[in-house]
Amino acid sequence: xxxxxxxxxxxxxxxxxxxxxxxxxxxxxxxxxxxxxxxxxxxxxxxxxxxxxxxxxxxxxxxxxxxxxxxxxxxxxxxxxxxxxxxxxxxxxxxxxxxxxxxxxxxxxxxxxxxxxxxxxxxxxxxxxxxxxxxxxxxxxxxxxxxxxxxxxxxxxxxxxxxxxxxxxxxxxxxxxxxxxxxxxxxxxxxxxxxxxxxxxxxxxxxxxxxxxxxxxxxxxxxxxxxxxxxxxxxxxxxxxxxxxxxxxxxxxxxxxxxxxxxxxxxx
Numbered sequence: 001x002x003x004x005x006x007x008x009x010x011x012x013x014x015x016x017x018x019x020x021x022x023x024x025x026x027x028x029x030x031x032x033x034x035x036x037x038x039x040x041x042x043x044x045x046x047x048x049x050x051x052x053x054x055x056x057x058x059x060x061x062x063x064x065x066x067x068x069x070x071x072x073x074x075x076x077x078x079x080x081x082x083x084x085x086x087x088x089x090x091x092x093x094x095x096x097x098x099x100x101x102x103x104x105x106x107x108x109x110x111x112x113x114x115x116x117x118x119x120x121x122x123x124x125x126x127x128x129x130x131x132x133x134x135x136x137x138x139x140x141x142x143x144x145x146x147x148x149x150x151x152x153x154x155x156x157x158x159x160x161x162x163x164x165x166x167x168x169x170x171x172x173x174x175x176x177x178x179x180x181x182x183x184x185x186x187x188x189x190x191x192x193x194x195x196x197x198x199x200x201x202x203x204x205x206x207x208x209x210x211x212x213x214x215x216x217x218x219x220x221x222x223x224x225x226x227x228x229x230x231x232x233x234x235x236x237x238x239x240x241x242x243x244x245x246x247x248x249x250x251x252x253x254x255x256x257x258x259x260x261x262x263x264x265x266x267x268x
Contacts, residue, residue: 037065039088043081044074047152051075051099051173064089072096075171076153097191099172101156101165105141105184106199106215106263109161112140113212128181136212139202141184147176167267194249195267196256198232198239205237217263223255231255232264239264 041061052073054060063069064085071077071085072093086093116134120126124146127133133142143161155169156176163176163185177185184201200217202209209216217239223232224239231252232239241264246252249266256264 034065036088037061040064040071040085043077043085043088045076045078047076049076049152049171049173049175051171064091070096075099075173097189099174099187100167100170100190100195100267101172101174101176102186102188102195102197102199102267103141103163103165103184104186104197104199104201105139105162106265107137107140107162107213108159108215109143111213111215112137112143112161124179125181132182137202137204137216139182139184139200139204140213140216142182146179146181147185150175150179188243191243192246192249193268194246195243196231196246196249196252196264197241197243197267198263199265200238200263203237209237215261215263218261220260222258222260223264226255226258227251 041058044057044061046057048056052060052075054063060069060074064071068091071082071089071091073096074082075098077085113136114134115136116131118127118130118133120130122144124142124144127142127144132138133144135142141162143158145158145163147163148156148158152173152175153169153171155166155171156163157166158164172187174187177183177187182201188195188197198217200215202213202216204216206218206220209218217237219234219237219239221234221239224230224234229245229251230242231245232241232255234240253266256266
């Protein structure tokens with residue numbers, strides 16, 4: 001009994017000793033954070049989406065205070081918090097164009113012929129490793145919604161086997177683009193109220209596209225040939241829009257209407 005009591009008291013003494021050592025170390029080695037960083041961090045949304053290029057909201061707050069990073073790079077923050085950030089930091093507010101996610105595929109479930117049945121893991125990342133879930137088109141959306149699962153803002157949903165972006169909610173964080181194994185989702189700066197993009201990523205030749213996808217770009221060149229301004233350029237069997245020239249939608253809209261597969265989509 002005496003030995004047990006001695007052991008118990010020894011353990012208690014060691015616990016008190018080490019707690020005292022840790023308390024002293026914490027007091028001596030503690031690095032006090034700049035209160036401005038704490039204040040800036042409190043104004044940020046705390047979702048750690050990475051749209052600003054920082055690892056986390058706290059990392060971004062440190063960059064704002066220590067490196068003079070533009071507070072406006074946070075695309076998720078509310079208007080009142082944004083104004084407070086600029087007031088606190090004394091930075092000049094820039095008129096930054098928003099960044100949005102564009103889905104470069106228009107093939108809904110009925111437009112996706114398969115060469116084989118896929119019964120594996122129901123994710124795009126897994127299916128892409130197994131002959132693209134048996135899809136004929138190696139460039140199209142596989143439709144398992146990896147992009148939906150990673151969006152922290154509920155801004156993207158699957159409809160008829162294709163992701164649809166809610167642009168009222170999209171902050172341009174880029175997580176959906178990172179999650180897409182085929183690179184179908186692209187992040188684009190929206191300098192104008194309307195964006196015209198080619199909802200296709202296929203570089204297959206015309207005859208193959210015609211055979212496997214009724215809504216794919218066939219690189220016919222109509223959109224390029226009918227405009228001297230070169231709103232679109234055809235390269236590698238695919239039409240590419242020039243987003244820097246989209247200030248006059250009334251000139252581009254007729255080109256989109258003449259597209260034989262209606263693959264040029266307008267986003268407002």
